Amino acid sequence: MSEVDKVGRYFRDHARQFDSIYEGKTRIGRWLDRRFRSSIFIRYALTFEHAGNLEGKSVLDIGCGPGRYSVEFAHRKAARVLGVDISDEMIEIAKGEARKEGVEDGCEFRLADIFSARLQETFDVVIAMGVFDYVREPQTLLVPMREYCKPGGKVMASFPKWDLIRAPIRRWRYKIKNCPVYYYTHERTAEVLTSAGLGDQIIKDIPGRGQDWFVCCQV
Ligand SMILES: C[S@@+](CC[C@H](N)C(=O)[O-])C[C@H]1O[C@@H](n2cnc3c(N)ncnc32)[C@H](O)[C@@H]1O
Numbered sequence: 611m612s613e614v615d616k617v618g619r620y621f622r623d624h625a626r627q628f629d630s631i632y633e634g635k636t637r638i639g640r641w642l643d644r645r646f647r648s649s650i651f652i653r654y655a656l657t658f659e660h661a662g663n664l665e666g667k668s669v670l671d672i673g674c675g676p677g678r679y680s681v682e683f684a685h686r687k688a689a690r691v692l693g694v695d696i697s698d699e700m701i702e703i704a705k706g707e708a709r710k711e712g713v714e715d716g717c718e719f720r721l722a723d724i725f726s727a728r729l730q731e732t733f734d735v736v737i738a739m740g741v742f743d744y745v746r747e748p749q750t751l752l753v754p755m756r757e758y759c760k761p762g763g764k765v766m767a768s769f770p771k772w773d774l775i776r777a778p779i780r781r782w783r784y785k786i787k788n789c790p791v792y793y794y795t796h797e798r799t800a801e802v803l804t805s806a807g808l809g810d811q812i813i814k815d816i817p818g819r820g821q822d823w824f825v826c827c828q829v
Contacts (some may be wrong), residue, residue, distance in 0.1 A: 613790055614723055617744040618696040620789035621675070625699035629676035648819040651714045653739055654679065656814060660826040662764060664688045667734040670758055672724050672751070673741035677704025677717065683735075684713035693719045694727055725750060734763045743770045743791050752806035759829040765808060768822040769794040771815070799823045 611619075621628070631650055652691045657679065660696040671680045674693030681704075683691045695701050701721045708714040720727075724738075738751060745751050748769075755765050770777070772793035784791045794802075796813060803811050808827040816822045 611756060611787075613744075614696065614725065616788050616790065618723070619789055620697075621697035622699045622783075623787075625676065625697055625703055627705050628700075629678075630675070632678050633827060643778035648818060649768070649816045650740070652816045653822055653824050654682075654791060656816075656824045657737060657739065657766055658686070659684065660812070661686075661735055661764065664735070668692075668731075668760075669735045669737070670694070670729070670733040672736065672738040672755065674704055675700045675740070677707045677719060679737060680704060680717050680719070681707050681711050681713055684708070685711065688716065688735075690733075691717045692729075692731075692733070694719070694722050694724055694729075694737060695719070696723045708739065718755075724754070729758060732760045732763075734757055734760055736763065736765050737765045740768055742767060742794070744789070746790065746792060746803040748792075749806055752802060752808065756807055761829060763829050765825075765827045765829055767825045768816075769799045771795075771821050771823055794823060796823065797810060799825065803827060 631647055661770060664683060666689045668690040669683045669688045671693040674680050674695050679691055680691045680693040693704055698721055701719045704719045708717040738757045742748055759765050770793050772795050777793050780792050799813055800811065810828040812826045814824040816824055
């Protein structure tokens with residue numbers, strides 16, 4: 611089984627569990643997520659802070675998962691939002707979320723592997739949040755992200771931060787479930803962005819162990 615298949619299967623089996631981080635669960639579950647998975651909420655806030663005015667803009671949401679970002683882009687009046695994910699279960703949740711929020715006309719969700727998707731359009735904003743964790747060779751995603759982005763547009767992503775305690779534990783937990791995970795130092799994040807031709811970089815350290823680097827690049 612290829613690595614992409616392993617990741618797709620993992621997120622088919624864990625789609626609802628992942629989405630429940632955003633809402634749902636018990637009060638204690640929510641408290642634990644806010645405490646130990648705060649990166650998910652911080653990177654979400656940073657994305658919209660850095661996206662600026664979205665009215666009339668087009669957005670590509672790579673690894674859209676349950677569509678929480680796509681739906682918010684549509685709420686903020688983006689003219690076109692395309693969410694792509696390799697997990698059929700995630701795509702179903704995303705479509706349901708867009709329907710529930712009354713933005714289904716503004717969002718398209720497509721079941722596809724981004725590495726072979728060959729999209730025939732470019733976008734003002736291209737994001738991949740929580741996706742580089744599962745990508746062995748970052749250039750294979752960063753270069754298409756730059757190419758899918760219009761000149762003057764923005765590429766935003768999160769990169770999982772290497773640390774000596776939580777990163778190995780998480781890697782081991784995912785290994786048991788047959789899903790690969792990769793990590794980045796600040797230096798390595800800057801290096802992979804630069805070699806993908808993404809020079810105008812903001813790299814923000816989301817504080818805490820086992821959190822992310824938030825990245826925003828002007829194309
Ligand atoms: C941790 S989830 C993040 C979902 C969403 N971006 C968010 O932050 O709420 C990662 C998502 O990336 C998707 N993904 C991973 N590799 C992919 C690929 N090669 N093509 C498309 N989607 C992919 C997974 O299926 C999963 O839904």
